[in-house]
Amino acid sequence: xxxxxxxxxxxxxxxxxxxxxxxxxxxxxxxxxxxDYVEIQxxxxxxxxxxxxxxxxxxxxxxxxxxxxxxxIDQGDGDPRTRRTREELIALAGGPGCESRKSPPSSYxxxxxxxxxxxxxxxxxxxxxYAIYPSSKGKYFQDDVAGxxxxxxxxxxRTADGWRFKSRRHETxxxxxxVALP
Numbered sequence: 001x002x003x004x005x006x007x008x009x010x011x012x013x014x015x016x017x018x019x020x021x022x023x024x025x026x027x028x029x030x031x032x033x034x035x036d037y038v039e040i041q042x043x044x045x046x047x048x049x050x051x052x053x054x055x056x057x058x059x060x061x062x063x064x065x066x067x068x069x070x071x072x073i074d075q076g077d078g079d080p081r082t083r084r085t086r087e088e089l090i091a092l093a094g095g096p097g098c099e100s101r102k103s104p105p106s107s108y109x110x111x112x113x114x115x116x117x118x119x120x121x122x123x124x125x126x127x128x129x130y131a132i133y134p135s136s137k138g139k140y141f142q143d144d145v146a147g148x149x150x151x152x153x154x155x156x157x158r159t160a161d162g163w164r165f166k167s168r169r170h171e172t173x174x175x176x177x178x179v180a181l182p
Contacts, residue, residue, distance in 0.1 A: 029120040036163070040118055040125060040156055043163045048111045054094030054101040061093035062086045065165045066157055072169040080169070110134050113152050119182035124157040124166070126182045131170055150174055 032040075043064060050061035065071070071092060074080040083092050094101035101107060116129040131150045151174050155166040 028122040030122075032118070032120045032125060036125070036158075037118055039163050040127065041116060043156065043165070044113045044116055044127070044129065044152075044154070047165070047168075048113060051093050052101070052110050054098035057096040057098060058090035058093035062089035065089060066159060069165050070167050071165075072167070074169055074171050076171070076173045117181055118156075121155075124155070124163070127154045127156065128152065128179075128182055129154075131172075151179065 047061065047064050049055065050058075050064060055061070067086075068084065069089075070082050070084045071089060072080050072082040083089050090096065094106075110133060112132040112134060113129040114132055116127050118125055118127040129152050131152050133149050150170060150172040153167075153169040153171060155168075156163050157166045158164075
């Protein structure tokens with residue numbers, strides 16, 4: 001055999017392996033319906049409002065997560081901060097009295113998740129979106145937290161109450177060339 005034949009065989013074999021891996025992955029992940037995509041988008045939108053306005057004393061925010069669900073702030077320093085309990089999630093949204101959301105600088109922070117990309121997984125779905133902090137009342141939470149501030153990496157699961165977050169990781173300093181889409 002010629003050298004070029006070996007190259008063609010190697011390319012064909014690699015393509016076959018990649019195709020079978022993709023097929024196996026697709027079989028494990030149930031396809032999402034158009035309504036699933038809409039419901040997941042609405043879940044992401046509800047999270048922003050519940051977090052920013054401490055609706056229902058922070059309980060609305062916590063209810064968007066499954067039991068044992070988690071919210072992680074990952075600043076890339078090797079020490080991510082994760083909230084796992086219902087009480088910790090409620091506190092993140094301002095706590096029962098919403099005091100932390102009523103006074104500066106927390107009262108200036110708003111959250112937007114934009115350009116959401118969703119992919120089915122064997123457990124439900126996952127998504128990635130821009131994490132954007134616009135100004136509120138012409139002021140920012142912090143000077144270095146103004147405008148686009150990283151990415152949200154989400155895992156969603158379908159429950160009897162609809163789609164919920166299994167996890168959300170806020171990556172505050174993504175590195176160009178190292179971001180992976182779902």
